[in-house]
Amino acid sequence: MPIGRKQSRNARERRNRIITLRKRDGDICYLCGKLIDFANLDQASLDYRTIDHVKPVKYGGSDRQSNLKLAHRKCNQKRGSNTDAHLGL
């Protein structure tokens, strides 16, 4: 199925991105400065690692490595809602 192939390719790209970001920035959440536990594979967990767009895509941020950083899910979510609140959206 084409959809299945696309999803697995995206998953592989995401893994490669995470490896590159870890080499560049270390295992640190750029928002709170604490360690990210990459052994935590529970995607629903608040401490799960996410890739954050420093400048959100919806505000014109790019998908390039230079605009991406690692963050905990909870920090990413907090930041996202703060950004929206700040802009009055």
Ligand SMILES: [Zn+2]
């Ligand atoms: Zn964090």
